Amino acid sequence: METRPGNNFLYSLIADDLAKGRVQQVVTRFPPEPNGYLHVGHAKSICLNFGLAESFGGRCNLRFDDTNPEKESQEFIESIKEDVRWLGYQWAGEARFASSYFGQLYEWACELVREGAAYVCDLDAQQAREYRGTLTEPGRNSPFRDRSVAENLDLLARMKDGEFDEGSRVLRAKIDMASPNMNLRDPILYRIRKVPHHQTGEEWVIYPTYDFAHGQEDAIEGVTHSICTLEFEDHRPLYDWLLAHLPVPGRPRQYEFGRLNLNYTVTSKRKLRQLVDDAVVEGWDDPRMPTIAGMRRRGFTPASIRCFCDMIGVTRSDGVVDVAMLEHAIRDDLNENAPRGMCVLNPLRLVLTNVPADHREQLVAPRHPSREELGNRELTFTRELVIDADDFREEANKKYKRLVLGKRVRLRNAYVIEAHDVVKDATGKIIEVQARIIPDTVGEDPADGIKPKGVIQWVSVATGKRATVRLYNRLFNHEAPDRGDNAFMDFLNPESLQVVEDAWIEAALAEAVPEQGFQFEREGYFVADRYQHTPERPVFNRTIGLRDTSGA
């Protein structure tokens, strides 16, 4: 699958910067906070940032924006690195950390104080909120706004030394409490947090805010195009203000694009975390999760995710992408590349009465219907088989293209058969179908000219294997589960997972390697579970069903 360089407004803008000589080499960065697993929305940002750097022969850094130690952890750092690599991207040099710049950031904070552009404020959170004003009313100056440079320097140093309690003091930029842009009403630059940091340990008790860190980090790394989502647009004046007031080594520019919204999906770290914490799913990498790790386990491929990101485009409008596009991307990849196999999910015994009990016939079937280079596989044909219970009816109308009593059907890659009897149990349930094979119909139509109505999959009871197959459906049955605060928990799909413990699979499928994807013909695309699949106890996850235009 080809992923062409996205032709979006950022691409054009960078091309223009290069053409006009405003930048020599493009440097972007993907800056996740390690406080959760990456999700499909991050994939869009990753494809954008790494893709843009790639397109222009530049580089893209991976930088952990770890300025809030309370919510972050090493586990998330590892998962993020793994996910980015899995998607097929390589960051420039080592991964960076905002925390490795804490020393420089602190120096710059002192610099701002010396310039008279920042001050230590003793208002508590509640008071600060009152002083900030509202959207329609200007704020009021903090009573601590006019402290001397010497006093501010002293107080800031003592904040750093741990002399003050959490929440008792903050460092703020001195900008404009009457600004219509709330971000300019003397924003907080540093706050006291007496918690150990996963990278710096006990070294710091004050931590820079996102606003004080981000632009400066970009400058330190030589980032030329700092790409973020729309909600940061109001922060850009502050981003620029800080860079203008500090002796930074670079002049990055911030650009914003619309974040990804997907229907039937929740993409907020907070909500995903709740699904994990409330054990609604089995973890961040549960195949129902829209996390990169979850999609991976579900059977999505890196190529399909990149293709999807390419398909949805990058703009400044905020829309909701139909999850059908994501489904199309993975079907498209797997249809082209996944080997075929046969699996019977809801087994019904089929006895071929004109086939001897000890009959063993090796049949050859292509691994892929249109890609000969993928070779063939062997199937063993025997007297007793299983077919799907849904593929047999005692009687049916013309629309039904499967096996009907007294009628013919083709067994995929094998013979045409004709059903002549059914066996039922005491309750009237069909427990066995008896049929005859029509001789000489492997690869041939029946000599009498009576063609079968359809084609169904089968597995030999003698050589087939049993498998656990997990059938996944969307996690939410509401188009916009994200609406409202916690409403999303009310829209959980009770049928998001159905486990079939004793499905039958053709023998070769048991030998699949974990994470290998297949098309189980007439059923859908499945992947050998990354962690649990073994040849002895095969486990497959359904990635996505086949498109079904039967109208039924």
Next chain:
RNA sequence: UGGGGUGUCGCCAAGUGGCAAGGCACCGGGUUUUGAUCCCGGCAUUCGCAGGUUCGAAUCCUGCCACCCCAGCCA
């Protein structure tokens, strides 16, 4: 009733004054040993609305409307 954004087919999205790309979805028809794939065809006289400028407007101007974001010591 402050500020910042966005409005082109059901959804995503090209288009930047010259006569509305493409993808997804959907609907027809063909091929088919997967009701899959593939192929062919259909799918916006109209670009949030109303005025204006122009030979000509989705593109320029004016006004209006709708929706999103901002009042964390989160990012």
